[in-house]
Amino acid sequence: MEYANEAQVAEAQSQIKRLSEALNQVLYGPETLIDFVLNGVLARGHILLEGLPGLGKTELVKGLSKTLVLDNKRIQFTPDLLPGDITGNPILQEKDGKREFVFQPGPLFANIVLADEINRASPKTQSALLEAMQEHRVTVLGETHPLPKPFFVLATQNPIELEGTYPLPEAQLDRFLFKLDVRKNTVAALEKIVNQRELGVEPEVNAVLGKAHLESVINTVRKVYLPGVVANYIARLVDATHPGEAAATKTVKFGASPRAALSLASASKARAVMNGRTNASFEDVKLIAPAVLRHRMVLDYGARIDGATTDSVIEELLEEIPFQTTETPRPLSSANKS
């Protein structure tokens, strides 16, 4: 297998940097959030953004679409939205005196799909996304239609106003690479927004990366070297998310799937490129683990009553699981300079 060299990684890093700067011009403050979104896109994953209304979730996704010069569609999910509304429908058309069904592609047929308030759609419609997200294709009336490449779903959901919503099933949650919490802006960021933005006017975003460039960067990410010890750390970490496998996960009802391990590997490679390295590292895995694991673990009722969250459990887990498996004998103490 061919691995990415330093030149390729440096080139990819500069492209990503340009992308990040462009996004930061229109979205003030949440640099970490932007980094994670880019991280997710480079790892070819779908992203679920959760946050209160007005925090810029939709703006972020729209800005990303514009900087990437990719075809993007927005679907506002509502309870009466039907699967056909997003996948597309066959329409009866008359052609040369004959009537025939012609497939009319729905909004899923885009490079970036913004699924706004995804939890407002019915389970039936939500499940229509499963095939698209996993296999990058849709099947309507027995006919399969491939989706354009690259294909990303960036969904948003509101953690309040849960009345009339349908929580996403575990199977669908598992298909999101990251679940990102969108937090409120700082005072400085708010001040910047007030000074530089106007209500009702969309910010102008420069197109930075074309489709070909993006694919090139993604290709570089795929060629990043994942050391065996890092793969081992990922495996131990994912295994420890299961109940009884670690002290931190005693209150976990269901742990993360193998897909989570693949996601960690892929996302850590992307993070390595973002940091200009040719290899993924323990630190990359540790950094992205909360975003990858938080929606894949289910806590038991008792833990939820006690106020525990998946984030707090993951934090404990990351403290508990060491990077390497060798122990330190009692007469020695670890300096831990990392």
Add this chain to the structure above:
Amino acid sequence: MDVVISQDELQLGWRKAATRLRRRVNVAWWYQEITIPLVLLALAGSCFALLARRNDWSLGAGFWSIFGVLVVITGAFAYWRSRRKWLTMNEAYVRLDAELGLRNALSTALAGRGAWPGLVEDQAVVSWRAEQVALPMVGALALLLFGFAIPVSPAVQATASQQPYTWSRLATEVAELVEEGLIDEDYAEEVKKRLEELQEQKAEEWFSAASLEATDSLQQAHSREMNRLKRDLMEIRQALKKAGGPNVSKDQRQKLQQQFEEAMEGMRNGQMKPNEKLMKKLAEAAKQGMEGMSEEERNEMQERLKELADKLGDNPGEGEGEGEGEGEGEGDGQARGPGEGEPKRGPGAGGDLFGAESPNLDLEKFEHLKGKEDKEPEPGDLLNLEEIEHDLNQSKKGPATSGAAKSEGLGGDRVWKDALDPDEQKSLKSFFE
């Protein structure tokens, strides 16, 4: 100007760092494994040293050689045990990666997938914990030191001086009798053998009841034998003396001869025999008869027998419950005081050890009763008539229901009714009146 370090140099530098780390960790594992056995060994050594000092064993080069060999064996055992946990070179690189925050650059370079990172100045990712290193070693040394420094009194040896006194006294007595040519050596050997049997017991059992009983028995048997021998000797002397007197009839002489021979027979049959020389002389005298002895020989023989009898001394009487005191070793032949010693040995029950001496009723003195008239009263005579007031209960009683069951009362009520003597009852009644 930056110094450019080649990849080979970097690789070498990191290899050295990994080797150093590996060595340190592996030595620490070995040290961890040896700690407990070493402390246990030191403890055992310390105990042995204490034991040796107590029993006055030599603790020279032999002890230290064996201790050294055991330390080496313990070290080898710890080496074997710790090997399972030893760090490999690859693990050392990973450890350096993780601890120095190298973002797995070493693992990548080692796999040939990337360049070796620049050397870090401070590569010590683990450091010795002084207390963990020093404590077991100091503890082991302290234990050993205690073994040699704690004051130990030598073990209390059961020495001859702590044996029952009777044994040594008996042995001395018998030896003296043999030395003075009084008794036969066979008897001395027999006594010695029995004494040795007693001494072969465990020292803590020398003063047990059984042992003292056996000692007493031996002592009494010895006393009996001495008394018997003395008696026989004295009888022979008596016979000789009487035979040498004036006007001894033939019958008397025969009786004396018979007395002589019976005494000789007694000596032959007894366990304690006079020594061979004396026995031979007496046998010759018995054979030729007292008549065949000259006056001078008879006197000489009498003197000799008296001397021997005196040497046998006064011994306690047999069968009188008299003997030496238990553990006292005093063979003075004095009888015990009443109530002392074991019932079997003592002369009987104790006297009035507790309480006042009973009054002397003087039962020996009889006093005859005298009647009013000056004549001796006969059995059945009326001696006296007297008017006395009956001790009636004069206290007033309230009305009582006819037919009610009489309560005998409980507690205090019952006590004054049943348990008090008449005087006390009277006092009590008058108090309530």
